[in-house]
Amino acid sequence: MSSNMDYTLFSYWRSSCSWRVRIVLSIKNIPHHYHAINLLSGEQKGDEFIEKNPLKQVPYLHGEGVGISQSLAIIHYLEDIQPTPSVLPSTPILRAKMWEICEIINSWIQPLQNLTIINRIEALGGNKTEWAAEVITDGLRAVERVLEQVAGTYCVGDQLTIADACLVPQVYNARRFNVDLTPFPIVSRVTEALLALPEIQRAAPENQPDAVKA
Amino acid sequence: MSSNMDYTLFSYWRSSCSWRVRIVLSIKNIPHHYHAINLLSGEQKGDEFIEKNPLKQVPYLHGEGVGISQSLAIIHYLEDIQPTPSVLPSTPILRAKMWEICEIINSWIQPLQNLTIINRIEALGGNKTEWAAEVITDGLRAVERVLEQVAGTYCVGDQLTIADACLVPQVYNARRFNVDLTPFPIVSRVTEALLALPEIQRAAPENQPDAVKA
Numbered sequence: 001m002s003s004n005m006d007y008t009l010f011s012y013w014r015s016s017c018s019w020r021v022r023i024v025l026s027i028k029n030i031p032h033h034y035h036a037i038n039l040l041s042g043e044q045k046g047d048e049f050i051e052k053n054p055l056k057q058v059p060y061l062h063g064e065g066v067g068i069s070q071s072l073a074i075i076h077y078l079e080d081i082q083p084t085p086s087v088l089p090s091t092p093i094l095r096a097k098m099w100e101i102c103e104i105i106n107s108w109i110q111p112l113q114n115l116t117i118i119n120r121i122e123a124l125g126g127n128k129t130e131w132a133a134e135v136i137t138d139g140l141r142a143v144e145r146v147l148e149q150v151a152g153t154y155c156v157g158d159q160l161t162i163a164d165a166c167l168v169p170q171v172y173n174a175r176r177f178n179v180d181l182t183p184f185p186i187v188s189r190v191t192e193a194l195l196a197l198p199e200i201q202r203a204a205p206e207n208q209p210d211a212v213k214a
Numbered sequence: 215m216s217s218n219m220d221y222t223l224f225s226y227w228r229s230s231c232s233w234r235v236r237i238v239l240s241i242k243n244i245p246h247h248y249h250a251i252n253l254l255s256g257e258q259k260g261d262e263f264i265e266k267n268p269l270k271q272v273p274y275l276h277g278e279g280v281g282i283s284q285s286l287a288i289i290h291y292l293e294d295i296q297p298t299p300s301v302l303p304s305t306p307i308l309r310a311k312m313w314e315i316c317e318i319i320n321s322w323i324q325p326l327q328n329l330t331i332i333n334r335i336e337a338l339g340g341n342k343t344e345w346a347a348e349v350i351t352d353g354l355r356a357v358e359r360v361l362e363q364v365a366g367t368y369c370v371g372d373q374l375t376i377a378d379a380c381l382v383p384q385v386y387n388a389r390r391f392n393v394d395l396t397p398f399p400i401v402s403r404v405t406e407a408l409l410a411l412p413e414i415q416r417a418a419p420e421n422q423p424d425a426v427k428a
Contacts, residue, residue, distance in 0.1 A: 054356075055318075055356045055359065066310065068310045068314060070313065070314045070317035070321070071317075073312075073313035073314040076313045077309070077313075080306035080309060081306055092291055092294035093291075095290060096280065096282045096287050096288070096290060096294070097282070099290045100282060100284045100287040102287075103286050104269075106320075107286075107321040107324070108325065110321070111322065111325035111326060112325060112326075112331065124339055125339060142268075145268050145269065
């Protein structure tokens with residue numbers, strides 16, 4: 001890793017995909033600047049940000065000659081530039097199981113329950129809360145099945161991995177939509193263990209500079 | 215890689231996520247059995263398949279003591295067990311850009327335009343074709359921006375990568391929904407180059423054992 005590292009994470013405190021990246025930055029203790037982008041005021045569509053990231057999304061990692069969007073792409077990059085501590089399990093099968101958990105959250109649950117989509121569901125006359133809760137419940141059922149195979153203290157054994165970085169924000173969203181987590185005991189237990197860790201707490205929405213206190 | 219490899223890919227000919235895996239199996243020339251699961255008749259929800267994969271989804275890779283769902287998880291595993299030819303670019307930045315393309319397709323476009331979701335949109339009174347076309351257009355605009363930075367003959371330089379495995383099925387879906395591809399010249403050019411390759415053709419829906427001829 002370059003010694004004069006000067007990375008900036010563009011983030012929004014409540015963005016669950018930004019949160020995933022913050023968790024990995026925190027686990028790896030990678031120094032970086034935090035630049036808040038206020039999604040509610042539409043700052044991601046402003047000229048200043050679009051010049052950096054025409055995809056108009058956070059998270060976005062900028063610096064050292066790179067600009068990367070998409071949470072898992074950024075996380076892959078962080079693992080590449082600072083491999084220790086690794087957030088990848090040590091065997092091909094466990095890595096595959098970890099990606100399975102990540103993808104259930106990343107490409108199944110989250111895209112269908114993010115704010116933009118559920119607002120469109122509501123505009124069509126659907127019930128956005130029910131829609132989100134149903135999607136999250138279906139997805140967490142699948143996550144639980146994989147955790148039955150590989151969970152230890154955390155999602156994959158006793159090592160902090162990318163699956164944990166994906167799980168914590170997703171369970172937070174589940175709670176926001178009043179999803180009943182009792183059918184998912186491993187999801188619940190692992191999340192509780194994760195939330196007790198300082199490196200996970202540092203990345204939490206309420207601990208970001210742009211957090212709005214209730 | 216084990217010499218007595220005995221993998222089975224559970225797939226459906228028109229499943230775009232199965233197609234991604236078929237492309238990587240083909241590029242790497244990994245021997246495997248093909249087991250068709252008829253999604254239209256609900257075979258993925260049948261007892262025989264659920265016993266293997268309780269997530270009730272294809273693609274699903276089974277064998278050698280593993281059972282893996284989620285297309286990118288399977289692809290990660292294939293890269294792990296048979297690293298050559300690699301479907302990953304050779305530098306951290308290019309790998310990050312590749313994952314950016316993959317994730318735009320995998321976690322942004324595809325989840326919002328798959329058949330289950332657009333049927334739900336239609337049930338709510340929405341126009342499913344317009345919904346899908348809009349999602350695909352927005353997403354391909356983002357893909358095109360990344361390709362402007364890194365494309366060569368294929369998505370990332372002149373090497374076949376996982377981004378290509380994601381792009382080909384997505385462009386096929388774009389055409390199904392009559393998306394105008396003229397604003398995306400690199401997407402179009404790269405796709406044309408890919409479709410000319412025997413290893414890509416082998417993986418095409420119409421060349422699978424369960425293809426239904428028009």
